[in-house]
Amino acid sequence: MPALIPTGYQGEIVYLGRVSEEGELASHPVDRLELGFAGAEGELHSGLTRPACSRVTAQHPKGTEIANVRQLTILSEEELAETAFAMRIPQLLPEWVGASIVLRGIPDLTHLPPSSRLQGPDGATLVVDMENQACVLPGRFIEGIQPGAGPRYKPAAQGRRGVTAWVERPGVLEPGQALRLHIPGQRVWAHLHEALR
Amino acid sequence: MPALIPTGYQGEIVYLGRVSEEGELASHPVDRLELGFAGAEGELHSGLTRPACSRVTAQHPKGTEIANVRQLTILSEEELAETAFAMRIPQLLPEWVGASIVLRGIPDLTHLPPSSRLQGPDGATLVVDMENQACVLPGRFIEGIQPGAGPRYKPAAQGRRGVTAWVERPGVLEPGQALRLHIPGQRVWAHLHEALR
Numbered sequence: 001m002p003a004l005i006p007t008g009y010q011g012e013i014v015y016l017g018r019v020s021e022e023g024e025l026a027s028h029p030v031d032r033l034e035l036g037f038a039g040a041e042g043e044l045h046s047g048l049t050r051p052a053c054s055r056v057t058a059q060h061p062k063g064t065e066i067a068n069v070r071q072l073t074i075l076s077e078e079e080l081a082e083t084a085f086a087m088r089i090p091q092l093l094p095e096w097v098g099a100s101i102v103l104r105g106i107p108d109l110t111h112l113p114p115s116s117r118l119q120g121p122d123g124a125t126l127v128v129d130m131e132n133q134a135c136v137l138p139g140r141f142i143e144g145i146q147p148g149a150g151p152r153y154k155p156a157a158q159g160r161r162g163v164t165a166w167v168e169r170p171g172v173l174e175p176g177q178a179l180r181l182h183i184p185g186q187r188v189w190a191h192l193h194e195a196l197r
Numbered sequence: 198m199p200a201l202i203p204t205g206y207q208g209e210i211v212y213l214g215r216v217s218e219e220g221e222l223a224s225h226p227v228d229r230l231e232l233g234f235a236g237a238e239g240e241l242h243s244g245l246t247r248p249a250c251s252r253v254t255a256q257h258p259k260g261t262e263i264a265n266v267r268q269l270t271i272l273s274e275e276e277l278a279e280t281a282f283a284m285r286i287p288q289l290l291p292e293w294v295g296a297s298i299v300l301r302g303i304p305d306l307t308h309l310p311p312s313s314r315l316q317g318p319d320g321a322t323l324v325v326d327m328e329n330q331a332c333v334l335p336g337r338f339i340e341g342i343q344p345g346a347g348p349r350y351k352p353a354a355q356g357r358r359g360v361t362a363w364v365e366r367p368g369v370l371e372p373g374q375a376l377r378l379h380i381p382g383q384r385v386w387a388h389l390h391e392a393l394r
Contacts, residue, residue: 002252002253002254002255002330003252003253003327003328003329003330003361004253004255004256004327005255005392005393006255006256007392008392009388009392037245037246037264048234048245049234055199055200056199056200056201057199058199058201058202058203058379059201059203059314059316059322059379060320060322060366061320064320064366065366066322066365066366067234067324067363067364067365067366069324069365107387107388108386108387108388111383111384111385111386111387112386113311113385113386113389114310114311114312114313114381114383115311115312115325115326115327116311117256119256123257123258123261125256125257125263127264127266128312129312130200130201130312130381130383131200131381131382131383132200133199133200164200166264167264168263168264168266169257169261169262169263169264182255182256183386183389183392183393184311184327184328185328185393186307186308186311186327186328187308187393188308188310188385188389189305189308189309189310189380190304190305190308191206191304191305192310192380192385195204195205195206195380196202196380196382196384
């Protein structure tokens with residue numbers, strides 16, 4: 001078995017977006033994403049490296065220059081709908097949570113195996129780093145659009161917040177394209193369940 | 198739970214090596230590895246990018262420029278000993294299989310969760326891409342040292358070949374240091390077992 005195996009799972013791109021301004025959380029819909037090794041062109045989170053942030057305080061002092069494995073955030077249309085349902089609002093727009101890419105058709109996307117690859121028709125390839133964590137910031141943003149619903153975001157988004165990813169091979173993504181899932185062809189680490197306790 | 202959680206597992210560095218010449222398979226022992234974002238200084242496999250090789254033919258045409266997630270290979274002392282035992286030879290030296298780093302004390306190292314991190318005392322951090330695959334080439338090299346044993350290498354090394362890794366944060370590694378294991382704090386993907394069938 002090769003290290004990385006193609007699967008039958010494909011996700012259709014139903015949304016592409018960019019965060020373009022410093023301090024901004026929301027993304028803006030675009031009709032294509034041009035990907036280089038540093039991420040999407042014109043995207044605030046692009047860069048081969050980035051300063052360590054609060055999500056990695058257990059590993060690095062804040063501000064340490066580290067490789068940038070969160071160039072992009074990928075969410076699932078189905079999980080966004082589940083989050084909206086749990087928040088008791090009619091719809092949760094990808095823009096509101098700063099999505100770069102929303103895919104339809106890959107089940108349990110948030111828990112994709114770390115180091116999985118998603119590959120587009122021109123060969124553009126994204127590496128999944130790992131699950132993204134639900135945080136309170138999108139809730140504050142949503143509160144301005146759906147008053148009263150903001151505080152319900154974080155609990156509703158647990159396990160549905162998608163994944164962070166970065167570019168292994170440059171290319172161009174457009175809505176309607178399918179990204180094929182490739183996963184590490186290896187069994188689960190023998191000590192995983194004990195280590196996660 | 199944060200995305201990436203520190204565990205109680207630490208691996209002691211018992212070997213550091215470099216492959217320095219084009220076409221060479223074996224590594225040469227060194228008393229320190231200086232790590233930059235492109236990998237170890239003076240190492241043939243260093244580079245932010247690399248041409249796609251035979252291990253990723255299911256993803257990329259050979260020669261395609263892709264991000265380099267195999268800057269280093271990390272093996273376990275215990276798994277090397279198991280491989281030697283299965284080959285019926287007294288010892289399998291890390292040099293013979295081109296090891297960059299050999300660790301003692303992390304069980305089932307070859308199946309560490311992809312996207313795990315290994316962190317040294319100065320903060321140097323390696324990202325585990327995934328399991329390395331056993332291949333015939335080290336066997337051919339070993340055949341020259343232990344005549345008759347070469348063909349037994351590949352089957353004996355199945356599931357014991359260690360992992361490929363790359364640098365998330367620069368630093369210096371030296372023998373005797375401990376690398377702490379950090380793993381993605383997420384459950385197994387719901388469709389993993391079916392997708393691996």
